[in-house]
Each structure stands twice: as structure tokens, then as C-alpha cells.
Amino acid sequence: MDKEIDLRPEHGESTPRAVAVLATDPAGDAFIPPHTHRRGQLIHAISGVMLVSAAAGSWVVPTGRGVWVPGGMEHQIRMAGEVRMRTVFVEPGTRADLGSECRVIHVGALLRELIVTAVSLPLDYAPGGRDERVMELILDEIEAAPALSLYVPMPRHARLAALCEELVRDPSLPATLDEWASRLHMNTRTLARLFQRETGMNFGAWCRQARLLLSLPRLAAGASILEVALAHGYESPSAFTAMFRRTLGVPPSQYLHRPG
Template sequence: MDIANTTQHEPQGKGFIEDPHRPVLCHAAVYGSDRTVRVHRHPRAQLAWAESGVLRIHTDSGAWVVPPTHAVWIAPQLNHQVTTHTPASVRYLYVDASACRDLPEHCQVMEMTALLRALIRRIMGMDLSQPVAGAEGRLLQVALDEIGRLTPSPLYLPAGQDRRLQALMQVLTENPAETGRLDELARPCGASPRTMERLFRAETGMSFQQWRTRLRLLEAINRLGEGESSAAVAYSLGYRSSSAFVATFRRHFGKPPQSFIRESDTHERY
């Protein structure tokens, strides 16, 4: 989907409320397919978790894909754009900057725990229009502590700054199944293969092949979230076989594709 040519929705207003006496605000929403919130930033940090559906987050430095087994943390004042390609039920926590001292300073995707899922569901039923104390205040603090304990996941695709690198990234992003060699792809973008490889390593910390593999795997997560089978995803993204795709996916994420996507209450971590 071409994000630039879709309707841009306005961001939710709670992210713009500055009030240290209300360290956490919340919002729940159900979205349809192909919905994009315009690029924006707000003074509060944001935790976004889709109970169902897959989120895509874009910032100036790259892109993140967020399945229901994970949440994305967006630090205060960070330009970002949120897209859902499938119907999604999303839960947001907005954290005042005054409460972010022990929380991540950058955007990152993190694996959810059963405890945080339960806390978020409880928080969604709370009245946070006024400061809370007592048991509810302690519950909010436990949620913030749990966010600080979450494990980051490699669901990030770094962007480039050099125009030649950006041109090749655009080619691959528009067609993740592209199997051409670097020497075939680099020259039309204005660089030799050696220069392009150097640009990938200098600007993304990855080789060309590593970046292309990550692109394919993130696209695979998105398609799996849309309900495609592992076999269908494998062949549509240029893998020689379903088993080759599953092996690559397991090597990167530690579990097979369907297990990674599927939320399993019986195996969640506390």
C-alpha cells in the first residue's frame, strides 16, 4: 500500500496532554484495514499494543512491524506515523514525560508479557480523567515498571540517508520478492555494488543481504497477520521453499512463523 496516497487521519488527543499528576492516560480503538495516522509527535510517550491485527510504525530512522505478541514503545516528541493494513483492535497507554525516566529513550518493539496484557486491560476500565491514588495508582506504577522490563525484539528496519541508498531501499520495499544480485540492483540507483554495500553497513549497521532478509521477514509478519499461510508467504516473498522460509524465520526470531504471530495465553511470560 502507498501510504502517501491514503487518507491521513488525525492522532488521538491524549498524547498531547501534559499533566504529571496523571502519569498514564489510556485509549482503546478498533480500526479498519488500510488506516494511516498522519506523521505527528506529542509530549507524552506512547505504548501501542494491538490485541488483534498488525501495526506498522514509521519514523525518520526506520520502520517497525508490531504483531499482537508485541507492543511498540514510542518515546516523547518522536515523529512517527501509525498504519494498520488489517482490521485491528488497539490499546494505547500515554505516559507523561515526567514518568519516563526509567523507560526507553527511543522507539522500539518489545515482546509482551501476560502480566502487562492483564494490566492494560484493567487500566482500560479505569477513569483517568482525574489523578488516581491508592490501589489504582499502584497498579499504574506496576504497569510502568513492567514496560521497563520488556525485552526488545528485532522487528526494526533501519532507513538510509544517502539518496542512492534510499533509491535501492525503495526498489526492494516496493517488491520484497526481488531476488536480483547487488551488482544488478546498485548501478541503476547510481552507485557501484561496492559503494552500495559500504552505504548499507555505514548507515544501517547491516549488510545488503541482512537488510533485504529483514525486509522480507517484516513483510512476512505483516502478511501472516493478514491470515496468509506460511507456504503462501514463502513463495510470494521469493523463498525457494516453505521450509527455507521457516528456517530463516526461526533463525532470526527464535520460533516458527505461526507461533510468533499467534498469541498463546498458556505460554506467556510473567
């Protein structure tokens, strides 16, 4: 069973400075229940994998990546295995280019080291000195970081969203356009158009993306490729590996361990 933890965001939001960086190292498979922050935040996985979920979708955050969550957006975080999380809190209005939507970014070596360094800085660091320059450079690097396609968009259509949530909760479930159309009492062409309009993806692509990204926490927790493939709706490890390589560029054995 996941261990529910209290993130206590006020520690990163009550500081008089525009940027604050905090460390959270929960034990085991932890869960942070739905909550909001007044400040925007970059949630960075130094190790492990996180699944960050909000109304708009789910973002998979493996080691060496981070997800930007704008202020005021309700979200929850589920962690796989031993996760070491570093969070950059940013006061609203500090940088307009940080964006008003969630996105996963690549955290390069420089940004990672800046975040690690900033954890040890006081929350009320002196303005105009080295500490403030470290924080400003962190913001520069977040703005410049490339966005990654580690994203499962969720439809707003209530009945369709309910079916999508079923698959997210259990990726091993069989799913076909015909079956879902029958459950929604519509024809397949209508469902196909609805799905494309609501998510920006066709039905098959969405299912493959969801299953693939949701497999990352299991891989990070040490499950075998055979276990993960079968638990996420693939007929064989080779089929899973081929889809993984085609989508993410490397086989699953390499992806989680490549440098961030």
C-alpha cells in the same frame, strides 16, 4: 484500499495525570497517516499486526508485542486485518529509562492485563490510590520488558534510502548488491561499506530481515505460507519457513499464535 483513520491523540495527552491508556479498534486494514504526539507512547497489539514507520526505520508489531515511540517522533501506522490497539501515553520526563528511541518489546501476561485494566480507568483518576499504582506498575513493566529485534533500520543516505523504501513497499522485488550498486553509480565494495555504516547490517542480512518482518502482516491477515513466501522474494515456502524459524525461533504457523 486501506481505510485512513484519525487517532485523535489529544484524548491521551490532555489528561492531568502522567499516564493514560486508550483503546483503538479500527475496522479492517486501517492506516494512521504520519503524525506526532507530545507524549511518549507504547503502542500494543492485543490482536493483529501493525507496521509502525518513522524516519529511522520500520517496526513490525505482531500480537502480544508493543512498540515504544518517544514523544515528538513523527510516525505512521499501517494495520493488517482486524487490529485491536491499546496505547499507553506517558508524559515527558516521567521515566527517564523509557528511552528516546523506538523499540519493540515483549508484552508479557502481567503487562497485558495491566494495560487492559487501565483502559477502563478515568483519565483524571485520583492520585495516590489503586488507579495510580496500576499506572506506575505499567511503567515498571515497560522498563523491564526485553527489546526484540523486529526492526528494519533505514539509511539516512537519500539515494540508498529510496532503494530501501522500494523494497519495503514491494518485498517481492529482486535485489542484489551488484544491481543496487549499478543504480547508485558506485562499485559494490563502496556500497557494501555504505550499507553497513548506514544501517549497522550487511546488505544481505538487511534484505532478509526486511522481507521476513514485512511478511508478518500478510500472515496475520490469513494469507497462506506459499502466497507470503512468493510475495516476499523467497523461491519456495520451505525456504521462507527455514529463514523464519532461524530468525524468530519458531515456524510461521506458530509465531503469530503463541501467547504474548
